Amino acid sequence: MEFLKSRRSIRKFKDQPPSLEKVLKALDIARFAPSAKNAQPWRFIVITDPEVKSKLSRIHPAAKPLERAPLAVVVACNIDESPVSYMLDCSAATVYFLLAAHALGLGTVWIQTMRNIENIREILGMPASAVPIAILAVGYPDESPEPPPRKPLESIVYLNKYGEPAIKLHDAR
Numbered sequence: 001m002e003f004l005k006s007r008r009s010i011r012k013f014k015d016q017p018p019s020l021e022k023v024l025k026a027l028d029i030a031r032f033a034p035s036a037k038n039a040q041p042w043r044f045i046v047i048t049d050p051e052v053k054s055k056l057s058r059i060h061p062a063a064k065p066l067e068r069a070p071l072a073v074v075v076a077c078n079i080d081e082s083p084v085s086y087m088l089d090c091s092a093a094t095v096y097f098l099l100a101a102h103a104l105g106l107g108t109v110w111i112q113t114m115r116n117i118e119n120i121r122e123i124l125g126m127p128a129s130a131v132p133i134a135i136l137a138v139g140y141p142d143e144s145p146e147p148p149p150r151k152p153l154e155s156i157v158y159l160n161k162y163g164e165p166a167i168k169l170h171d172a173r
């Protein structure tokens with residue numbers, strides 16, 4: 001439980017790049033994420049070329065951590081393989097990757113892609129059947145940020161009906 005809670009978004013990285021073997025280890029775990037009908041519509045593009053990484057770091061202001069990361073992984077999702085659930089499937093695989101990377105001592109941050117799909121497709125030569133769901137900056141952490149605050153459990157858990165704060169979690173514990 002503590003391990004799951006201790007994953008943080010990392011935006012500053014050491015210069016030393018992680019080995020490709022290590023990244024592949026985390027990607028190997030991402031394959032075990034659940035997906036609708038076990039469609040596994042995900043594809044992963046490992047970005048080691050500084051020029052490509054630099055282009056990706058400029059897709060929007062919050063993509064800047066990519067500039068400082070030694071490596072990136074783009075999660076691309078094949079719409080045809082999972083037309084209804086592709087986004088859900090690939091988000092699940094992304095989270096598996098983030099946690100596996102954390103287990104291997106790597107830091108990551110999820111970079112938003114959804115407003116820049118065409119631009120990313122162009123940079124990476126992706127077909128229209130593939131949607132870039134996430135870009136992940138990857139490297140050895142060079143910071144240890146405090147956990148951003150979370151909404152209290154009591155305010156996000158309902159009982160039997162949406163919005164029903166019937167559960168007195170303090171009492172239930």
Ligand SMILES: Cc1cc2nc3c(=O)[nH]c(=O)nc-3n(C[C@H](O)[C@H](O)[C@H](O)COP(=O)(O)O)c2cc1C
Binds near residue numbers: 009011110111112147
């Ligand atoms: C869909 C999604 C998009 C995100 N986009 C960005 C982004 O573009 N740039 C960034 O620095 N962080 C991004 N993040 C990271 C969040 O800011 C971060 O997960 C959140 O603040 C909670 O912090 P934590 O991951 O350390 O728990 C994104 C996270 C998600 C899930």
